[in-house]
Amino acid sequence: MKQELLITVNGDEHHLLVDTRRTLLDVLRDDLGLTGTKNGCGAGECGACTVLLDGEPVNSCLTLAHEAAGRDVLTIEGLSSGGVLHPVQQAFVSQGAIQCGFCTPGMVMTTKALLDRNPDPTREEILAGLRGNLCRCTGYVKIVEAVEVAQCLLAEEELV
Amino acid sequence: MSTCIIGKGLPRVDAVPKVTGAAQYTVDLKMPGLLVGKILRSPHAHARIKSIDTSAAEQLKGVLAVITAKDVPDGLFSFYQWLADKNILCGETVRYIGDEVAAVAAVDDDTAEEAVSLIKVDYELLPAVFDVHAALEPGAPLVHDDKESNSTWSVERLFGDPDKALAECDFVVEGTYVTHAQAHTCLETSNCIAKWDEKDRLTIWTNAQAPHTQRQEVARILGIPRRNVRVINSYMGGGFGSKLVMDVKLPIASVLSRLTGRPVRIVNTRSEEFTTGKTRYPYTMSLKTGAMKDGRIVVRDLTVIGDAGAYHDKGPATINFSSMMFGTLYDVPNIRFQAQMVYTNKEMGTAFRGFGNPQLTFATESQLDELAHKMGIDPLDLRLRNSNCSMGTTSCGAEICGCAMTECMEAASEAIEWSQKKARPSDGTLRGVGLANMVHTGGGGRFYGYNSAEAFIKLSDEGTVTLITSALDMGQGSHTTMAQIAAEELGVSLSDINVLSHDTELTPYDLGSWGSRATFMDGNAVQAAARDARAALAEAAAEMLEADPADIVIEESKVWVKGSSEKHDLFEIVDHAVNAHGIPISGTGQFVDKLPEGYTIPTAFAKNIPCFSFGTQAVEVEVDPETGQVRVLRVVAAHETGTTINQTMSEGQIEGSIAQGIGFALMERLVRQEGKVQNDRFLDYKIPNIGDMPEIETILVESVGTKGPFGAKGIGEPGLVPTAPAIANAVFDAIGVRFHELPITRDMVLEALKETR
Ligand code: FES
Numbered sequence: 001m002k003q004e005l006l007i008t009v010n011g012d013e014h015h016l017l018v019d020t021r022r023t024l025l026d027v028l029r030d031d032l033g034l035t036g037t038k039n040g041c042g043a044g045e046c047g048a049c050t051v052l053l054d055g056e057p058v059n060s061c062l063t064l065a066h067e068a069a070g071r072d073v074l075t076i077e078g079l080s081s082g083g084v085l086h087p088v089q090q091a092f093v094s095q096g097a098i099q100c101g102f103c104t105p106g107m108v109m110t111t112k113a114l115l116d117r118n119p120d121p122t123r124e125e126i127l128a129g130l131r132g133n134l135c136r137c138t139g140y141v142k143i144v145e146a147v148e149v150a151q152c153l154l155a156e157e158e159l160v
Numbered sequence: 161m162s163t164c165i166i167g168k169g170l171p172r173v174d175a176v177p178k179v180t181g182a183a184q185y186t187v188d189l190k191m192p193g194l195l196v197g198k199i200l201r202s203p204h205a206h207a208r209i210k211s212i213d214t215s216a217a218e219q220l221k222g223v224l225a226v227i228t229a230k231d232v233p234d235g236l237f238s239f240y241q242w243l244a245d246k247n248i249l250c251g252e253t254v255r256y257i258g259d260e261v262a263a264v265a266a267v268d269d270d271t272a273e274e275a276v277s278l279i280k281v282d283y284e285l286l287p288a289v290f291d292v293h294a295a296l297e298p299g300a301p302l303v304h305d306d307k308e309s310n311s312t313w314s315v316e317r318l319f320g321d322p323d324k325a326l327a328e329c330d331f332v333v334e335g336t337y338v339t340h341a342q343a344h345t346c347l348e349t350s351n352c353i354a355k356w357d358e359k360d361r362l363t364i365w366t367n368a369q370a371p372h373t374q375r376q377e378v379a380r381i382l383g384i385p386r387r388n389v390r391v392i393n394s395y396m397g398g399g400f401g402s403k404l405v406m407d408v409k410l411p412i413a414s415v416l417s418r419l420t421g422r423p424v425r426i427v428n429t430r431s432e433e434f435t436t437g438k439t440r441y442p443y444t445m446s447l448k449t450g451a452m453k454d455g456r457i458v459v460r461d462l463t464v465i466g467d468a469g470a471y472h473d474k475g476p477a478t479i480n481f482s483s484m485m486f487g488t489l490y491d492v493p494n495i496r497f498q499a500q501m502v503y504t505n506k507e508m509g510t511a512f513r514g515f516g517n518p519q520l521t522f523a524t525e526s527q528l529d530e531l532a533h534k535m536g537i538d539p540l541d542l543r544l545r546n547s548n549c550s551m552g553t554t555s556c557g558a559e560i561c562g563c564a565m566t567e568c569m570e571a572a573s574e575a576i577e578w579s580q581k582k583a584r585p586s587d588g589t590l591r592g593v594g595l596a597n598m599v600h601t602g603g604g605g606r607f608y609g610y611n612s613a614e615a616f617i618k619l620s621d622e623g624t625v626t627l628i629t630s631a632l633d634m635g636q637g638s639h640t641t642m643a644q645i646a647a648e649e650l651g652v653s654l655s656d657i658n659v660l661s662h663d664t665e666l667t668p669y670d671l672g673s674w675g676s677r678a679t680f681m682d683g684n685a686v687q688a689a690a691r692d693a694r695a696a697l698a699e700a701a702a703e704m705l706e707a708d709p710a711d712i713v714i715e716e717s718k719v720w721v722k723g724s725s726e727k728h729d730l731f732e733i734v735d736h737a738v739n740a741h742g743i744p745i746s747g748t749g750q751f752v753d754k755l756p757e758g759y760t761i762p763t764a765f766a767k768n769i770p771c772f773s774f775g776t777q778a779v780e781v782e783v784d785p786e787t788g789q790v791r792v793l794r795v796v797a798a799h800e801t802g803t804t805i806n807q808t809m810s811e812g813q814i815e816g817s818i819a820q821g822i823g824f825a826l827m828e829r830l831v832r833q834e835g836k837v838q839n840d841r842f843l844d845y846k847i848p849n850i851g852d853m854p855e856i857e858t859i860l861v862e863s864v865g866t867k868g869p870f871g872a873k874g875i876g877e878p879g880l881v882p883t884a885p886a887i888a889n890a891v892f893d894a895i896g897v898r899f900h901e902l903p904i905t906r907d908m909v910l911e912a913l914k915e916t917r
Pocket residue numbers: 038039040041042043044045046047048049050059060061062
């Protein structure tokens with residue numbers, strides 16, 4: 001059954017008619033064309049579909065679109081502004097934390113949420129925070145480094 | 161050699177689109193009229209199809225086509241066509257749980273799924289066989305009843321006199337080693353879109369590692385001219401071998417598109433990817449190694465039984481490649497390799513990073529430690545005494561040009577503090593160190609009877625360099641590598657280069673990205689093309705600057721005459737050449753890997769490998785006696801790169817390989833009951849997550865002698881080859897138990913610890 005849905009994605013308000021059973025992931029990808037958010041399993045087990053809902057990371061494949069009604073969704077497409085990469089994105093690029101890139105949007109969004117919540121995480125906290133995000137390419141070494149570099153970049157930003 | 165761009169850990173050229181979500185993967189593409197295709201798969205491991213009733217599915221609103229075997233060409237397919245054994249859709253017999261039986265095209269996912277569920281198939285169950293040994297028993301059910309037995313392919317290789325050597329050597333160890341099915345688990349599952357145009361040409365968008373050979377494969381199975389098929393790649397979410405050979409969803413989508421006149425997309429669900437996406441071939445290996453008192457290994461004798469699954473796919477090629485690596489490692493003078501691939505009623509295997517070598521190396525390098533133990537010498541010492549040497553031809557005919565095996569061993573053992581840790585008195589913790597060596601191809605292979613590549617470069621007056629190469633980037637970074645090679649040779653900045661590799665209509669014919677091939681093969685072609693373009697550019701600059709072409713210097717997109725301080729923008733020269741004189745600036749490059757004297761496919765054996773790469777991994781593990789968990793604490797990976805093209809990316813290839821190697825060694829195995837996969841999701845089939853990873857130190861060992869671009873070798877696969885035996889050897893060091901089977905699970909460890917107490 002379709003219902004009206006008012007949703008804010010990356011600052012843009014959308015007024016949609018959406019079946020109540022559909023996931024946020026499907027609506028982002030199919031209705032709004034925001035294909036940066038990836039589907040790696042569709043079952044909440046890989047983290048590739050991570051977006052921020054009112055700042056909190058969620059698996060959009062397990063979130064019904066209507067759960068996001070009236071709330072703020074941030075996807076990978078909304079992270080950089082005016083062509084300037086967010087520090088987390090910069091760090092992933094500079095550290096070589098990207099290979100095929102399919103896990104990257106989810107990794108980046110999870111990292112952003114992690115550093116928003118805890119600007120100064122320990123190595124253990126980083127590992128715990130990214131446990132739900134699978135990557136088959138990198139072996140995670142450079143992802144951990146990227147998170148640590150992002151942490152420094154964000155701290156420097158704070159100072160200015 | 162002084163270089164500006166080679167060797168630097170420069171960020172990948174595609175990093176920004178990937179980190180902003182702008183990169184479009186095949187699964188992200190949209191097009192008007194796109195239909196959803198779904199496949200009905202067999203729920204039985206072995207059965208005869210008595211009848212199929214598609215009427216209910218056809219009547220469902222929103223369904224545009226329903227197809228079964230009678231609607232598709234009835235030819236059979238395999239990677240080697242002369243071994244063809246796979247239908248597009250099964251007409252009479254299904255041979256594993258997941259085999260393709262029928263397919264639908266519908267307006268959306270829900271409708272397609274419902275339509276599939278409405279197809280009624282009447283099966284008559286047949287006896288099935290899941291185990292290779294049972295499959296070889298006389299009277300075993302035949303997976304393909306037109307064949308005489310389930311043994312599908314055998315290889316025998318003999319060098320020297322192994323029987324005599326075994327009788328005469330001082331020490332012999334023997335054992336049987338077993339590996340199981342590992343899934344590739346690319347984060348982007350296998351998918352495609354097929355669409356016919358008004359000229360009767362078929363375009364397929366898919367994530368393929370070898371679009372040109374897949375184009376041929378699609379044409380072959382559909383019985384249409386090759387020129388009528390075009391394959392387009394997008395960004396790819398991983399490959400690791402799984403996307404090398406055509407999947408039948410390509411012809412299925414093509415037939416559905418033909419019938420509906422609309423583009424049709426088929427995407428594997430994650431469960432389909434686990435259960436039908438093909439796996440690493442499980443091997444059972446019976447091995448003997450013999451050595452003399454002085455430590456020289458004189459003989460190795462191996463029998464392999466490989467589990468093909470229900471169809472051939474890459475099985476024969478995989479086992480052949482294993483034999484070549486077996487013959488080459490340590491240059492043992494007396495070698496026997498006997499292998500057969502065996503059909504079973506299971507998901508088939510295919511290429512997987514390392515291509516039969518990780519399985520093999522688990523056996524050979526575990527046994528080497530057993531031998532050292534028996535001889536009472538340090539395993540490192542035994543390896544050093546047998547190290548491959550840098551030049552010359554091995555007993556099995558492998559031509560080694562450039563080998564840093566000894567340097568790799570020294571670097572890895574030093575970094576892991578081998579002698580200190582070996583001598584360490586037990587402090588109650590169950591810690592141990594282990595190491596393993598490997599040899600692998602660093603440049604693809606000549607298995608097709610040829611090995612060549614081509615590339616084109618054009619310089620535009622508006623200021624870009626377009627590089628057209630067939631080096632497909634599935635995530636390993638070949639676009640960046642190719643761009644670096646072109647930039648270095650041509651003298652332009654990396655950011656001025658735009659790489660195109662995605663469209664068979666545009667790119668030169670190529671065998672694809674596999675076997676650590678792209679850097680060596682396509683890289684050489686790219687370097688040649690850049691050299692050619694550079695010559696054209698130097699000519700144009702010489703004319704404009706009134707100098708001798710030999711005096712023209714081109715670096716980082718600046719051009720000047722040797723000795724002059726006046727530097728010109730490179731694109732100013734191009735602009736002048738094109739717009740004032742009408743002279744286009746471009747380059748073509750080819751690399752034909754010359755076949756050795758007397759080469760024939762059946763006899764070539766290790767002469768198939770144009771470039772060998774060596775490496776050593778040393779690991780430290782800790783075993784938890786309570787839970788049985790093996791925790792890898794640290795891995796030092798010393799691998800040969802020839803010349804490192806990109807430090808960061810080479811490390812990344814090795815780190816990613818090690819993660820897959822740890823999975824192979826300790827975690828990953830598709831578990832089946834009566835042929836049904838029990839762990840078809842990430843929750844149950846665990847791959848390493850960020851918390852499972854050890855500290856990794858990567859040591860890139862440069863070496864001379866190879867014919868790769870700037871002296872480089874491929875590094876995509878080697879990092880996974882020695883990881884599992886290094887871990888198994890470290891586990892032995894920690895608890896004194898030798899595991900002959902992978903993965904080494906907690907239960908296995910607990911069981912073994914119980915027995916030793
Ligand atoms: S797609 Fe949502 S967790 Fe995998």
